[in-house]
Amino acid sequence: METSPRPAIVTTIADLRWAVGAARKDQKRIGFVPTMGALHEGHLSLVRASQAECQYTVVSIYVNPAQFGPKEDFARYPRTLQADLEKLAGVGADLAFCPSDAEVYPVGFSTWVEVEGVAEPLEGQCRPGHFRGVATVVLKLLNMVQPDVAYFGQKDYQQALVIRRMVADLNVPVEVRVCPTVREPDGLAMSSRNSYLSPQGRQKALVLWKSLQLAAELVRQAERDAATIIARMRQTILTVEDAQIDYIALVDPETLAPVEKITAPVLAALAIRIEGTRLIDNCLLEP
Amino acid sequence: METSPRPAIVTTIADLRWAVGAARKDQKRIGFVPTMGALHEGHLSLVRASQAECQYTVVSIYVNPAQFGPKEDFARYPRTLQADLEKLAGVGADLAFCPSDAEVYPVGFSTWVEVEGVAEPLEGQCRPGHFRGVATVVLKLLNMVQPDVAYFGQKDYQQALVIRRMVADLNVPVEVRVCPTVREPDGLAMSSRNSYLSPQGRQKALVLWKSLQLAAELVRQAERDAATIIARMRQTILTVEDAQIDYIALVDPETLAPVEKITAPVLAALAIRIEGTRLIDNCLLEP
Numbered sequence: 326m327e328t329s330p331r332p333a334i335v336t337t338i339a340d341l342r343w344a345v346g347a348a349r350k351d352q353k354r355i356g357f358v359p360t361m362g363a364l365h366e367g368h369l370s371l372v373r374a375s376q377a378e379c380q381y382t383v384v385s386i387y388v389n390p391a392q393f394g395p396k397e398d399f400a401r402y403p404r405t406l407q408a409d410l411e412k413l414a415g416v417g418a419d420l421a422f423c424p425s426d427a428e429v430y431p432v433g434f435s436t437w438v439e440v441e442g443v444a445e446p447l448e449g450q451c452r453p454g455h456f457r458g459v460a461t462v463v464l465k466l467l468n469m470v471q472p473d474v475a476y477f478g479q480k481d482y483q484q485a486l487v488i489r490r491m492v493a494d495l496n497v498p499v500e501v502r503v504c505p506t507v508r509e510p511d512g513l514a515m516s517s518r519n520s521y522l523s524p525q526g527r528q529k530a531l532v533l534w535k536s537l538q539l540a541a542e543l544v545r546q547a548e549r550d551a552a553t554i555i556a557r558m559r560q561t562i563l564t565v566e567d568a569q570i571d572y573i574a575l576v577d578p579e580t581l582a583p584v585e586k587i588t589a590p591v592l593a594a595l596a597i598r599i600e601g602t603r604l605i606d607n608c609l610l611e612p
Numbered sequence: 613m614e615t616s617p618r619p620a621i622v623t624t625i626a627d628l629r630w631a632v633g634a635a636r637k638d639q640k641r642i643g644f645v646p647t648m649g650a651l652h653e654g655h656l657s658l659v660r661a662s663q664a665e666c667q668y669t670v671v672s673i674y675v676n677p678a679q680f681g682p683k684e685d686f687a688r689y690p691r692t693l694q695a696d697l698e699k700l701a702g703v704g705a706d707l708a709f710c711p712s713d714a715e716v717y718p719v720g721f722s723t724w725v726e727v728e729g730v731a732e733p734l735e736g737q738c739r740p741g742h743f744r745g746v747a748t749v750v751l752k753l754l755n756m757v758q759p760d761v762a763y764f765g766q767k768d769y770q771q772a773l774v775i776r777r778m779v780a781d782l783n784v785p786v787e788v789r790v791c792p793t794v795r796e797p798d799g800l801a802m803s804s805r806n807s808y809l810s811p812q813g814r815q816k817a818l819v820l821w822k823s824l825q826l827a828a829e830l831v832r833q834a835e836r837d838a839a840t841i842i843a844r845m846r847q848t849i850l851t852v853e854d855a856q857i858d859y860i861a862l863v864d865p866e867t868l869a870p871v872e873k874i875t876a877p878v879l880a881a882l883a884i885r886i887e888g889t890r891l892i893d894n895c896l897l898e899p
Contacts, residue, residue: 433777436727436728436782438726439724464782465781494721495751496756
């Protein structure tokens with residue numbers, strides 16, 4: 326008897342539901358990792374987290390046009406399907422769902438999920454419509470797969486909060502897990518967009534992590550004034566020629582409201598453009 | 613052994629899921645009828661439709677504040693829980709879900725479902741935010757109950773279209789059925805809001821159905837000009853002293869776009885205020 330190759334690959338919702346339905350009938354717990362492909366160790370850590378508590382892991386690979394602004398990088402976003410499938414085979418994911426745009430957004434599509442509150446500051450302010458696109462496609466994917474558990478990375482901290490909010494508010498029957506950011510040995514947060522950087526840009530990009538480490542160190546040294554910490558982070562970022570700051574913020578980890586005095590854990594979050602590539606990172610600061 | 617009384621009544625999502633989960637484990641097909649209570653034969657026809665193809669029927673009774681405008685009748689909307697439960701017992705519904713506002717919209721709630729296109733004209737124009745509230749609560753209820761089939765009445769024709777659109781667009785795993793409008797012997801469409809009418813108003817309200825019948829008759833007589841038909845319907849409505857017209861429209865039954873020449877089935881739809889009570893009705897006209 327042959328074993329089927331892993332991952333099995335499906336491109337239609339009907340085939341996806343058939344495959345997941347069969348696994349569910351076998352009493353398997355279904356884990357789901359939604360991705361836009363260009364997979365790196367961050368994504369693979371989510372697949373491993375799923376495998377640790379589920380018997381069947383579905384990974385979607387879909388570059389969602391609805392979450393890109395008109396002037397953003399949708400057209401040039403890295404698409405590396407063959408390499409992605411090999412990586413998924415390497416970690417033993419069970420099913421790859423690779424739908425077309427027509428399968429996800431057929432003609433006549435006209436329903437959107439809007440999250441207020443946590444979706445509004447930071448990325449929400451810099452990228453109008455971004456979280457509408459994210460919330461909508463994630464809800465669609467959750468309804469297509471109907472997993473028991475879905476996995477997201479802390480690197481996209483605000484996205485994870487928006488999805489938690491949506492899942493709670495809309496009573497979606499799924500457990501949401503948020504897994505730690507995976508970093509390169511030198512500290513750079515893994516991101517599919519790192520591939521846009523030149524070797525020099527790649528070096529410059531280290532400044533995000535450096536400024537987050539500085540913030541953590543200042544808090545360890547009992548600095549409690551957010552404005553002071555943000556000013557020091559800004560100084561650090563601006564040591565890099567041509568770095569552009571979208572935001573540097575210290576916020577409440579649950580509400581994302583700005584914090585002035587640090588009396589409880591706060592989230593340091595930043596979005597910086599290096600060589601025109603927009604990079605984000607974040608870190609929890611514990612006083 | 614005692615049989616449990618029917619319907620069983622639950623007020624929390626946890627108890628709802630427990631009861632429905634037990635029915636699902638018994639391989640029962642789950643039917644769901646969402647209502648705002650003040651049940652009449654229209655609602656009961658949906659329960660019967662569910663019972664004809666499902667082995668377990670859930671009816672929700674919840675007056676959804678999010679679908680009422682600030683100047684609408686949320687506060688005075690009829691609430692007749694005991695009578696409703698007796699009616700559900702009479703038809704043998706299995707489970708009544710009667711949640712509190714805090715259960716449906718806990719503190720911090722901030723996610724909304726927006727349907728564009730079919731939600732915009734007619735009721736959408738007269739009642740801004742109405743369909744946002746409807747789509748959001750129906751998606752929530754569908755996620756709470758996770759039925760195989762959900763039942764809606766054709767009396768709220770546009771609502772049914774909005775829900776079909778949302779279910780398709782968001783890939784909600786449920787079948788949507790739309791059942792015929794149930795009418796009083798004299799033709800008045802059953803509506804919980806009919807109870808607002810005085811005996812005189814109740815008589816006046818017949819003019820909605822009369823004008824729809826006139827439209828059907830004109831089409832039978834080969835009238836193909838929508839403006840002519842609408843003018844005759846308007847004349848009929850205005851025979852009633854103090855009737856106020858929100859809209860009278862002949863529209864495409866799928867898109868709700870206005871129709872000028874009748875060459876295919878069209879939907880005649882109207883919203884009329886009688887004694888300040890807003891009544892809607894509709895009818896498919898087939899040339």
